[in-house]
Amino acid sequence: xxxxxxxxxxxxxxxxxxxxxxxxxxxxxxxxxxxxxxxxxxxxxxxxxxxxxxxxxxxxxxxxxxxxxxxxxxxxxxxxxxxxxxxxxxxxxxxxxxxxxxxxxxxxxxxxxxxxxxxxxxxxxxxxxxxxxxxxxxxxxxxxxxxxxxxxxxxxxxxxxxxxxxxxxxxxxxxxxxxxxxxxxxxxxxxxxxxxxxxxxxxxxxxxxxxxxxxxxxxxxxxxxxxxxxxxxxxxxxxxxxxxxxxxxxxxxxxxxxxxxxxxxxxxxxxxxxxxxxxxxxxxxxxxxxxxxxxxxxxxxxxxxxxxxxxxxxxxxxxxxxxxxxxxxxxxxxxxxxxxxxxxxxxxxxxxxxxxxxxxxxxxxxxxxxxxxxxxxxxxxxxxxxxxxxxxxxxxxxxxxxxxxxxxxxxxxxxxxxxxxxxxxxxxxxxxxxxxxxxxxxxxxxxxxxxxxxxxxxxxxxxxxxxxxxxxxxxxxxxxxxxxxxxxxxxxxxxxxxxxxxxxxxxxxxxxxxxxxxxxxxxxxxxxxxxxxxxxxxxxxxxxxxxxxxxxxxxxxxxxxxxxxxxxxxxxxxxxxxxxxxxxxxxxxxxxxxxxxxxxxxxxxxxxxxxxxxxxxxxxxxxxxxxxxxxxxxxxxxxxxxxxxxxxxxxxx
Amino acid sequence: xxxxxxxxxxxxxxxxxxxxxxxxxxxxxxxxxxxxxxxxxxxxxxxxxxxxxxxxxxxxxxxxxxxxxxxxxxxxxxxxxxxxxxxxxxxxxxxxxxxxxxxxxxxxxxxxxxxxxxxxxxxxxxxxxxxxxxxxxxxxxxxxxxxxxxxxxxxxxxxxxxxxxxxxxxxxxxxxxxxxxxxxxxxxxxxxxxxxxxxxxxxxxxxxxxxxxxxxxxx
Numbered sequence: 001x002x003x004x005x006x007x008x009x010x011x012x013x014x015x016x017x018x019x020x021x022x023x024x025x026x027x028x029x030x031x032x033x034x035x036x037x038x039x040x041x042x043x044x045x046x047x048x049x050x051x052x053x054x055x056x057x058x059x060x061x062x063x064x065x066x067x068x069x070x071x072x073x074x075x076x077x078x079x080x081x082x083x084x085x086x087x088x089x090x091x092x093x094x095x096x097x098x099x100x101x102x103x104x105x106x107x108x109x110x111x112x113x114x115x116x117x118x119x120x121x122x123x124x125x126x127x128x129x130x131x132x133x134x135x136x137x138x139x140x141x142x143x144x145x146x147x148x149x150x151x152x153x154x155x156x157x158x159x160x161x162x163x164x165x166x167x168x169x170x171x172x173x174x175x176x177x178x179x180x181x182x183x184x185x186x187x188x189x190x191x192x193x194x195x196x197x198x199x200x201x202x203x204x205x206x207x208x209x210x211x212x213x214x215x216x217x218x219x220x221x222x223x224x225x226x227x228x229x230x231x232x233x234x235x236x237x238x239x240x241x242x243x244x245x246x247x248x249x250x251x252x253x254x255x256x257x258x259x260x261x262x263x264x265x266x267x268x269x270x271x272x273x274x275x276x277x278x279x280x281x282x283x284x285x286x287x288x289x290x291x292x293x294x295x296x297x298x299x300x301x302x303x304x305x306x307x308x309x310x311x312x313x314x315x316x317x318x319x320x321x322x323x324x325x326x327x328x329x330x331x332x333x334x335x336x337x338x339x340x341x342x343x344x345x346x347x348x349x350x351x352x353x354x355x356x357x358x359x360x361x362x363x364x365x366x367x368x369x370x371x372x373x374x375x376x377x378x379x380x381x382x383x384x385x386x387x388x389x390x391x392x393x394x395x396x397x398x399x400x401x402x403x404x405x406x407x408x409x410x411x412x413x414x415x416x417x418x419x420x421x422x423x424x425x426x427x428x429x430x431x432x433x434x435x436x437x438x439x440x441x442x443x444x445x446x447x448x449x450x451x452x453x454x455x456x457x458x459x460x461x462x463x464x465x466x467x468x469x470x471x472x473x474x475x476x477x478x479x480x481x482x483x484x485x486x487x488x489x490x491x492x493x494x495x496x497x498x499x500x501x502x503x504x505x506x507x508x509x510x511x512x513x514x515x516x517x518x519x520x521x522x523x524x525x526x527x528x529x530x531x532x533x534x535x536x537x538x539x540x541x542x543x544x545x546x547x548x549x550x551x552x553x554x555x556x557x558x559x560x561x562x563x564x565x566x567x568x569x570x571x572x573x574x575x576x577x578x579x580x581x582x583x584x585x586x587x588x589x590x591x592x593x594x595x596x597x598x599x600x601x602x603x604x605x606x607x608x609x610x611x612x613x614x615x616x617x618x619x620x621x622x623x624x625x626x627x628x629x630x631x632x633x634x635x636x637x638x639x640x641x642x643x644x645x646x647x648x649x650x651x652x653x
Numbered sequence: 654x655x656x657x658x659x660x661x662x663x664x665x666x667x668x669x670x671x672x673x674x675x676x677x678x679x680x681x682x683x684x685x686x687x688x689x690x691x692x693x694x695x696x697x698x699x700x701x702x703x704x705x706x707x708x709x710x711x712x713x714x715x716x717x718x719x720x721x722x723x724x725x726x727x728x729x730x731x732x733x734x735x736x737x738x739x740x741x742x743x744x745x746x747x748x749x750x751x752x753x754x755x756x757x758x759x760x761x762x763x764x765x766x767x768x769x770x771x772x773x774x775x776x777x778x779x780x781x782x783x784x785x786x787x788x789x790x791x792x793x794x795x796x797x798x799x800x801x802x803x804x805x806x807x808x809x810x811x812x813x814x815x816x817x818x819x820x821x822x823x824x825x826x827x828x829x830x831x832x833x834x835x836x837x838x839x840x841x842x843x844x845x846x847x848x849x850x851x852x853x854x855x856x857x858x859x860x861x862x863x864x865x866x867x868x869x870x871x872x
Contacts, residue, residue, distance in 0.1 A: 064816055064817060065816040067812065067816065069809070069812075069813060069816070095843065096842070096843040096844045097843070098818075098842040098843055099817075099818050099842045099843060099844050102816070102818070215808075248803065248821060249808060249811060249812065251808070251811075251812040251815065252804075252811060252812065252815040252820060252821070255812070255815035255816055255820050256815065256820040256821060256822070259815075259818060259820050259823070259842075263842075289829060289831070289838070291829070291830075291831060291832040292832070294831075384847065387847075388831055388835070388836055388838065388847045389831055389835065391831060391835050391836045391847070391849055391850075392831065392833050392834050392835040392836075392850070395849070395851075400849055401836060401847070401849070490810070490848070490849035490851045490852035491836050491847060491848065491849035491852065492813055492814065492817055492846065492847075492848055492849070492852060493846065493847045494817075494844060494845065494846055494847075495838055495845035495846065495847050496845075497845075
């Protein structure tokens with residue numbers, strides 16, 4: 001067999017255009033998800049064999065523009081301009097051509113070897129919109145392939161066009177701006193070519209000129225680093241000329257010009273076949289974003305999600321727990337104890353096997369159903385409606401509506417919620433959201449609240465604890481918002497139309513996320529449990545518990561035996577309950593703890609140091625220093641509030 | 654109409670014409686303001702006497718004092734529109750604040766950072782068209798159509814809005830707004846966007862004439 005030729009192909013496009021569906025169609029299961037170096041932006045990569053070519057497909061993050069507004073945009077633009085993939089596939093939504101072409105025009109400015117996938121032509125047809133792909137191709141001088149990603153239509157042709165473009169390099173013309181701006185671009189381009197040939201060999205000079213006129217900070221820095229300060233001052237002069245002429249900031253002038261070109265392109269290729277009518281999507285939007293009805297619907301949907309997660313999760317836990325704790329742990333113990341010294345046997349069976357068991361039996365049963373339901377909510381397009389309804393509440397803690405989405409994730413598990421904070425635009429907002437998220441009671445903490453307070457004191461008390469936590473989230477969020485420097489950012493969010501989620505996409509999302517969760521959380525859970533087994537095997541744990549006992553007994557009013565479960569709780573919060581039963585030798589917690597003690601215990605476990613997997617996720621997203629700060633703050637707060645609750649409640653109960 | 658509002662309209666008009674590079678005389682003023690040429694003449698004479706305008710070979714131009722007057726007028730107008738919008742509390746606040754002299758400090762007081770204040774002054778300088786016709790996007794009701802005139806705010810925000818399609822001159826329809834000062838959903842260029850209330854109130858638009866609901870009273 002002859003050697004296959006290699007091609008690097010990347011996918012770009014706005015959010016909600018079916019980009020990841022095309023990526024999945026092309027790569028199947030041959031994909032890996034990682035992060036871009038130095039950035040918390042997801043990098044999905046896959047391979048594909050087609051007509052003797054091996055294509056490496058990179059799924060760039062969904063962006064609306066190629067300025068340096070967010071990390072997503074910087075990643076996309078750096079990849080296209082620096083790594084120079086052989087072909088860039090721009091996926092555009094046929095039913096919103098004008099807005100989608102804005103990015104296309106920027107890609108052409110970047111002189112990317114472009115193929116356009118005109119996607120979702122079926123949905124557009126339903127709305128009565130047809131797009132003349134040939135004419136669009138002719139006007140842009142770029143191949144345009146109509147596709148329906150969800151059913152795989154047009155994929156073969158897309159790939160042949162990709163190969164065609166790769167084999168016959170030759171760039172499409174960069175779109176023309178207005179006369180006065182075009183003149184300035186030309187002059188600046190000449191100056192760049194003459195003055196900074198090295199930079200011009202890396203980036204297209206015309207593109208640098210355009211970006212300088214837009215006051216792009218990133219490009220400005222590059223030019224300055226190459227010793228082009230004089231070019232910057234020329235550009236600044238040109239900018240003030242443009243602004244005087246048009247009366248708007250130059251970036252707005254350039255955006256306006258791109259949009260007027262996009263509008264012209266759309267105007268001559270889009271045909272509205274039937275008049276727009278009120279369809280299912282609009283009716284659904286009407287109800288779910290309704291100013292009164294929207295809220296009970298939101299509460300109902302969330303209620304259903306949690307009910308399903310807890311019922312399904314609970315059932316799965318019972319089965320898996322039987323397998324691990326009933327069979328595997330004793331079996332490994334029996335196998336290893338004759339071979340290894342007892343301390344190692346304990347560390348292996350009690351640490352590694354038990355740790356895996358704990359991760360599999362308690363975390364996954366809640367996480368997997370939650371991920372499935374979340375994927376359904378995401379794919380249907382409901383989440384932006386929820387964010388829309390919750391925007392003003394989130395503003396109370398200095399965040400905007402989008403932060404509601406990671407917070408929602410937090411109720412399932414804090415780990416994916418920390419990762420989910422990536423949807424926030426600025427670093428400040430991301431960290432603020434991450435901090436708030438760690439205070440949201442996850443499934444594990446809910447188990448404690450329900451299993452201890454709910455069962456022995458009453459559901460009312462459990463609800464009060466829940467509300468107390470919600471209040472705490474709002475209060476601390478607000479304090480953090482005040483304390484962190486920087487300005488709050490407002491909400492600018494696209495509201496995608498409602499769609500019917502497909503089973504395939506849901507399964508894939510669930511799989512990818514579960515895998516990611518396993519990678520992040522499992523090493524810490526297992527490592528932590530080995531470490532704790534080591535502490536307990538060497539007796540160090542009792543020393544630790546003794547050290548903590550004044551705090552636990554006199555300040556929190558808890559029996560000193562609770563010290564050990566609280567230490568283990570760092571590993572996973574619901575462990576505290578399991579170990580409490582272990583130490584007390586009974587599952588009837590009312591024989592170990594008085595009602596007040598139960599409440600205090602629940603408060604402390606609810607708030608103190610996030611579990612080790614969450615700390616790991618925080619460290620990965622925001623750095624170790626911030627992660628430790630959050631953990632320390634939460635712990636101090638938990639002990640403080642627990643003590644206050646004990647002293648206050650002792651007076652009344 | 655009072656003398657003062659007539660005067661501000663006259664000066665705004667002169668400014669608009671000059672900015673567009675068109676010479677403006679008494680006859681244009683009369684037809685644009687819908688008043689008698691003799692009244693227009695009287696008004697222009699008053700402006701010249703007050704030192705706001707100068708006339709040379711039938712072309713009226715603003716003096717430095719006139720420019721200053723227009724700037725203050727726009728600031729005050731926008732300020733009223735944005736922060737003291739008709740409500741009792743707003744009116745009380747406006748009353749106690751009186752005539753503001755330190756505009757930079759005052760905008761900061763309303764939560765604009767220095768960059769957005771600069772952006773604001775830039776927009777003010779460059780603003781073409783009659784300011785009386787614009788209202789914040791939040792003043793429109795559902796189903797109302799309008800045209801974006803300009804966005805007021807920091808460089809980053811204005812640019813982001815432009816990139817999402819909210820460029821000056823874009824036609825926008827208000828789809829719905831969330832209760833209790835929640836965000837506003839608008840549709841433009843075939844897509845729906847949700848804009849936080851704070852951002853939406855800084856997008857100044859010109860309402861279409863055939864809207865069902867008249868815009869809320871501004872100042």
